Amino acid sequence: MTPFFDARALLDRPAFWAVHLGLSLGDELDDALAALFGAGLGLIRGTYLRLTDTAGWPVFDAGGGLSVVYRNEEVDYLLSTGGGGTITLGVAEGVPDGPGLSWPELQAVATQQPDELTRARTLLLLAPLLGDSSLLITEQAHLPGHSSSAEPAGLSDRPGPVGLTSRAVLARALRCVGVAGDVTTVAGRLVAAQPARWRDEAGVRVCDHAGSTRNPHSARALTSDDLRTVSTLLSPPA
Numbered sequence: 001m002t003p004f005f006d007a008r009a010l011l012d013r014p015a016f017w018a019v020h021l022g023l024s025l026g027d028e029l030d031d032a033l034a035a036l037f038g039a040g041l042g043l044i045r046g047t048y049l050r051l052t053d054t055a056g057w058p059v060f061d062a063g064g065g066l067s068v069v070y071r072n073e074e075v076d077y078l079l080s081t082g083g084g085g086t087i088t089l090g091v092a093e094g095v096p097d098g099p100g101l102s103w104p105e106l107q108a109v110a111t112q113q114p115d116e117l118t119r120a121r122t123l124l125l126l127a128p129l130l131g132d133s134s135l136l137i138t139e140q141a142h143l144p145g146h147s148s149s150a151e152p153a154g155l156s157d158r159p160g161p162v163g164l165t166s167r168a169v170l171a172r173a174l175r176c177v178g179v180a181g182d183v184t185t186v187a188g189r190l191v192a193a194q195p196a197r198w199r200d201e202a203g204v205r206v207c208d209h210a211g212s213t214r215n216p217h218s219a220r221a222l223t224s225d226d227l228r229t230v231s232t233l234l235s236p237p238a
Contacts (some may be wrong), residue, residue: 002055002056002057002071003056003057004052004056004057004058004059004069005056005057005058005059006059006061007058007059007060008060008061008154009052009060009062010047010050010089011060011121011177012052012178012179013037013043013047014037014038014043014062014178014179014180015037015039015040015043015044015046015047016047016051017124017174017177017178017179018033018034018036018037018038018039018044018047018179019044019047019048019051019053020124020125020128021037021124021127021128021186021190022036022094023094023095024030024075024092024094024095024096024127024128025095025189025193025195026094026095029041029044029045029048035181036121036181036182036185036186037179037180037181037186038180038181038182039179039180039181048158050068051070052072052073052175057069057070057071057072060068060125060141062109062121062122062125063109063110063113063118063122064108064109064122064128064234065078065079065081065082065110065233066078066079066089066109067080068125068126068142073092073093074091074092075091075092075093075096075220076088076090076091077090077092077096077099077100077126077128077129079090079136079233080229081222081229081233081236087222087226087229087230089101089129089212089213089214089230090128090129090212090213091147092128095193096194096211097105097127097211097212097213097220098131098210098211098212098213098215098218098220099129099130099131099132099194099196099207099212099214100129100131100212100213100214101126101129101130101131101234102130102131102132102198102205102207103130103132103135103166104195104236105205105234105235105236106126106127106129106130107123107169107238108234108237109122109234109236110123111121113235116176117133117176117177119173120173120174120176120177120208121171121173121177123161123169123170123173124170124173124174124177126219127170127190128190128191128193130190131146131193131194131195131196131198131207131209132166132191132196132198133154133195133197133213134197134198135166135191135192136191136192136195147165149233150227166187166191167184167187167188167191169187170183170186170187170190170191171174171184171186171187174186174187194209195209196208196212196215197207201207201216203228203231203233204227204228204231205230205231205235206231214230216225
């Protein structure tokens, strides 16, 4: 059986974020990705080999009961339900099958973390699961000729679902973890990658993305009990 191991040391490598986020966006591990993230291509490919090494599966604690597990070419996004149980929110072999988190949920998990670096890592570890159409819709209000709101002062802030603000938060997180490239472009692509509309159905938060485990009509849908559990555990504080 392949052993799991705590891979938090890899989070100190800017090249890790190029691999983790670049693959989730469908990018190749090439010169274009290296330029986008401002990291050496050799370091990026070396980090990829470490993440996909068959000798052990890296596990990253993302906070809030969420974890990210690399199983060779597959990445699993898991939510602990307590007592050793887990629910799989999403699976990716490169690009995730579908989103598993709305922006308010992702922000809520991040703001629970004790310091800015940990908050940044939480946001970016889980960013491939983000899918929220409200970010794209309201972003139009921040284009030239429209009024705009101020950018957040830091990752401890809890801005509303405004596209430009979410990009600013993610861009700040990328800088915080050491990404030296075009953080605004990366952040914008993360926000736009998997648009999904979220709604409440009988007190359960669900979405409409065809590939999401949190779409009750999806072929990958969680059971009704698991959907309710996930919604309860991830519900942002009032």
